[in-house]
Amino acid sequence: MRTYNWAILGLGNIARKFAQDLALVPQARLHAVASRSLAKAQDFAAEFAVPHAVGSYADLLAVPDIDAVYIATPHSEHYAHALLCLRAGLPVLCEKAFAQNATQAEEMIRVAQEGRVFLMEAFWTRFFPAIAQALRLVQAGHIGEVKHLVADFGFATPYQPEGRLFNPALAGGSLLDIGVYPLFISQLFLGMPSAVGAVSTPAPTGVDLNCALALAYPGGATASLFSTIAAQTDNRCVLYGTKGQLQLLGRFHAPTGVQVQLAGEESPQVFPSPTQGHGYHYEAAHVQECLAQGLTESPLLPLAFSLQLMQQLDAVRQQIGLRYPGE
Structure with a gap:
């Protein structure tokens, strides 16, 4: 090899x-x-x-x-x-x-x-084992038809106007830095939304300090998403289905397992998925697998998916009035 x-x-x-x-x-x-x-x-x-x-x-x-x-x-x-x-x-x-x-x-x-x-x-x-496990459970109908997804990502950081997170010239703000994670997870499980509503709180530099989204999907599901660089949040993701709910354990963007609580059952089912290192090795290994097969894009994270995610981010920024220099 x-x-x-x-x-x-x-x-x-x-x-x-x-x-x-x-x-x-x-x-x-x-x-x-x-x-x-x-x-x-x-x-x-x-x-x-x-x-x-x-x-x-x-x-x-x-x-x-x-x-x-x-x-x-x-x-x-x-x-x-x-x-x-x-x-x-x-x-x-x-x-x-x-x-x-x-x-x-x-x-x-x-x-x-x-x-x-x-x-x-x-x-x-996308490449954490727990994500693959969660997708299998949801697609198999383990929690029934998904009706709602909630996800948040937030941390508190000191205000530094020239810093990466607050500088418009560096495409700063919570949305592109961490709000992309809740939006990603909603797209992964629910697809592209049919309607998006967004509100935000601006930082003094004009980038978004907080950003809250409400989304609706063609299949009848909805999602509530939130990001902030002004406060620590739980960094949770929960999917609510007609038969029960599924939660990504740990920080949902780097999950350590999956928990399923079915309606009428006292104890949840836990599917642990311990990880090594920081978790970046999963995506690197996947790239090598793609290159070994002569692929020019990933079957798990195709370019069309990334483009659709960027289109959603553009739609949100249009709603909250966030433009970067040169746009």
């Missing part, structure tokens, strides 16, 4: 977690890292024993034998950095939110498909 040489473009906190988890992936090796600062790239490379470190993103294209690039820059930069790699023929795993808006996502997908280069959104939640 061949070894896959990974590169990381953008060396923030999430890149460090991904690098740590890559050690858990069979036949994976961190081969190159790229930062706007050569010193930062060299320090990162020294920490993880990486043979190649470059001080610009363009210089990454000159590194030989790269099999896949993980893009971990801010949301506002995903479009440019994905295109940089895709046009060079390098397979891309791009952090969520996939792009700043659906127009950018469409162009990323077009370039990938025309060049027959692999592209996938790095929505790590």
